[in-house]
Amino acid sequence: MRYFQGKTVWLTGASSGIGLAMAQQLAEAGAHLILTSRRHDALEQVRQSLAHPERHQVLALDLSQPEQAALMAKDALGDQIIDILINNAGVSQRSLILETDMSVYRQLMEIDYFGVIALTKLVLPRMVERRAGQIVTVSSVAGKVGTKLRSGYNGAKFGVIGFMDSLRAEMAQYGLTVTSILPGFINTQVAHNSLTGDGTALGHEDPDNAGGISAEECARKSLEAIAKQKAEVVVGSGLSKLAPFLQRFFPGLVRRMIAKR
Numbered sequence: 001m002r003y004f005q006g007k008t009v010w011l012t013g014a015s016s017g018i019g020l021a022m023a024q025q026l027a028e029a030g031a032h033l034i035l036t037s038r039r040h041d042a043l044e045q046v047r048q049s050l051a052h053p054e055r056h057q058v059l060a061l062d063l064s065q066p067e068q069a070a071l072m073a074k075d076a077l078g079d080q081i082i083d084i085l086i087n088n089a090g091v092s093q094r095s096l097i098l099e100t101d102m103s104v105y106r107q108l109m110e111i112d113y114f115g116v117i118a119l120t121k122l123v124l125p126r127m128v129e130r131r132a133g134q135i136v137t138v139s140s141v142a143g144k145v146g147t148k149l150r151s152g153y154n155g156a157k158f159g160v161i162g163f164m165d166s167l168r169a170e171m172a173q174y175g176l177t178v179t180s181i182l183p184g185f186i187n188t189q190v191a192h193n194s195l196t197g198d199g200t201a202l203g204h205e206d207p208d209n210a211g212g213i214s215a216e217e218c219a220r221k222s223l224e225a226i227a228k229q230k231a232e233v234v235v236g237s238g239l240s241k242l243a244p245f246l247q248r249f250f251p252g253l254v255r256r257m258i259a260k261r
């Protein structure tokens, strides 16, 4: 993908799953990467495994504290030009509303919603000044269709699509591109890392994610959409890919199907 050649891409969630696959494909495509997640050592391993490791840098940040993460990033990045920010880091949920602590809702919002806003606000002024740049956020089909066990995740992923829509409208006059990626079920560690009602990780896989498309395929389709500067794209297969369409045109049917699952 020639689009990424020589571009500086700040990619969050680069240590595993979709982000790791994106990092590999972006490095192959000639991008210069800033790799972010919490785990510095894991990111350093990723960096060394990529094509042209010397072109890439590691920036470990904890997005559960978005303002602090943004301050650390500001210090680390200084005046560096960012061509594309990909807000991909995220955490999911597997717990019923009746059994979920408020602190879990707050944590999901910090990482999946406020984390996106904090990093976007950090890179935006320079992009506006340069009249160039692209902000990408990996939301989810769960940002269009609410299901059981994901109430906080649904809220954050719905919210972030709204934020991106507003950002797109405000940035059109400056020529910036704003892209939302909505994956369906993808075979990654997302279920394993999902928060349960008391905030601990679920710790095992989920058959829906295990049966989904690979992280590599998701990354390839997402990067194609980014290169085409699409506003919004759904990536996945089967029912999870169809769900936003069904929700829009047959909402009653979708409500009944979800309540029965």
Ligand SMILES: NC(=O)c1ccc[n+]([C@@H]2O[C@H](COP(=O)([O-])OP(=O)(O)OC[C@H]3O[C@@H](n4cnc5c(N)ncnc54)[C@H](OP(=O)(O)O)[C@@H]3O)[C@@H](O)[C@H]2O)c1
Binding pocket: 012, 013, 014, 015, 016, 017, 018, 019, 036, 037, 038, 039, 042, 061, 062, 063, 064, 088, 089, 090, 091, 092, 111, 138, 139, 140, 141, 142, 182, 183, 184, 185, 186, 187, 188, 189, 190, 191, 193, 209, 212
């Ligand atoms: N897999 C799916 O079926 C699916 C479907 C729809 C949407 N998505 C979205 O796709 C994105 C990537 O998920 P994935 O499937 O690749 O899951 P994953 O394998 O669990 O990867 C999540 C990534 O986010 C990082 N992360 C988690 N908490 C963080 C924090 N507090 N601060 C900074 N980084 C943090 C993790 O790195 P560290 O552990 O090193 O921090 C990791 O790199 C997420 O936004 C997810 O919601 C996934």
